[in-house]
Amino acid sequence: MKAAIIVAGGTGTRMNSPNPKQFILLKGIPVVMHSLFAFSRFDESMQLLLTLPEHLFDRWQEIQKEHGWSIPHILVPGGETRFHSVRNCLHHLDSTGLVAIHDGARPLLSQSLINRLFLAAEKEGNAIPVVPVNESIRQAEGATNKPADRSLFRIVQTPQVFQTSLIQQAYLQPYQPGFTDDATVLESIGKPIHLVEGDPANLKITYPADLLIAASLIHSGS
C-alpha cells in the first residue's frame, strides 16, 4: 500500500501574486496539480491526499471542474503550521505500507526520483532526498560570520518517504519549532535518517523567477 501527501498550505508572500502560489499556472497547470499528476502516473493505485488552507477548497474544486480533472484524492484542511497539516493527513491513513510526504511547491519531481525513494524506504524505513551544496556558504556567529565547509552539508528535498506506521508514531508528539520537515519529526523519536540522492532539477518554487526556471526545465524534458 502506497500513499502520497501533498502539502500546499503556504501563503507564498514572496511570490507577489494575488493568485495563491499553489494555483499559479506552470505550463497551463496549477503548480500543485503537477505533483498530483506525478504520483498518480507513478502508481495509479496510490492513495493521494492534498492539504490546502480550508478557504481555498472551493476555488480548488472550481479549478478541477474548469479543466475536467478527476484524479481522486482526499482534501484535508491545513493546520496552523506544516506539522499540523501533515498530522491531519496522517490521520486518514491506515498503518501499513509507505507514505511519501511532498511539498506542493516542488512541481518537477521525476518518476525516477519517486521510484528511487520508495525502493530505499522499503528497505531502510525512510528515504530522504538530498543534493550537494554547490556554492560556498557562511554561518552567522553573533554579529559576525564565518565560513562553513559546504562538503559537510546537504540540501534536503521532498518527497520524503516513510514507513507509514513509523511516521504516524512520530507525529503523535507535540509540535516543536525545530520540526522543519518530516525527517526532523521522525528522528526526534530516535530513528536514524536515511539519505538518498535527490535531483538538482527538483526545484522549490520560492520566487517568481523560479516559475520561469521551472517552465524551462519542463520544456526541455529534464
Next chain:
Amino acid sequence: MKAAIIVAGGTGTRMNSPNPKQFILLKGIPVVMHSLFAFSRFDESMQLLLTLPEHLFDRWQEIQKEHGWSIPHILVPGGETRFHSVRNCLHHLDSTGLVAIHDGARPLLSQSLINRLFLAAEKEGNAIPVVPVNESIRQAEGATNKPADRSLFRIVQTPQVFQTSLIQQAYLQPYQPGFTDDATVLESIGKPIHLVEGDPANLKITYPADLLIAASLIHSGS
C-alpha cells in the same frame, strides 16, 4: 580606480560538454563573455582581467574575432587552483581603488548588484553578496547526519568586491585548502567580512540544466 577579475579556470566536468564550460553559448554568447559585458557596461573605464587555462587562449582569441568583440581586457594564465589564478591576476593591478573578483560561471550578474557591492566595499573595505538558504539542510556527522538551522547560514555568491590593497596583501599568504573564495582569503589575515544582499537570480552554472535556467532568466529580463 575600479577593476574586475573574471575567474574562468574550471574544467567543468559536470557539464558533459566537449566545449569548455567557459565558452558554452548562452543566448548566443559564451558564458564568460556575459560577465565581461556586465562589468564593461557598469563602468567603461574599469580595468578588466580574465583568467583562463592557458591552453584555451588561442580558442578565446578566435571566438572574439569570429564575433567581432573588442572589450579590452588582460588575459591571465590560470594557476593550479582558483587561488593561484586570482593571485596571478592581482599581480597586474596597482594598489589603489577597488577590485571585483567574479566567477565566470555566474553570467547573470545584474547592474544593480554590481553597484550595491562597489558602494558597500567603498565604505566597508569589502562586500560579499549572500542570499538566504531557502531549503532545509542537514549536516554530515561521521556516518550519520543531523539537521542544521538554515537560518544561520547564507549562500555566498560573487562578485566579491575588495579594497585592492587589502586583497593583494591577503593573497601574499601561502595557499590553504580552506580558501574556497576570496572572502576566506581576506579574513585569514584578520579582516572582518561584510555581507551584502545578493541576488537569487545570480545563478551559478553547474549542471547542464542551469544553462536552460539561465537562458529563461535572461529572456524574461530578470
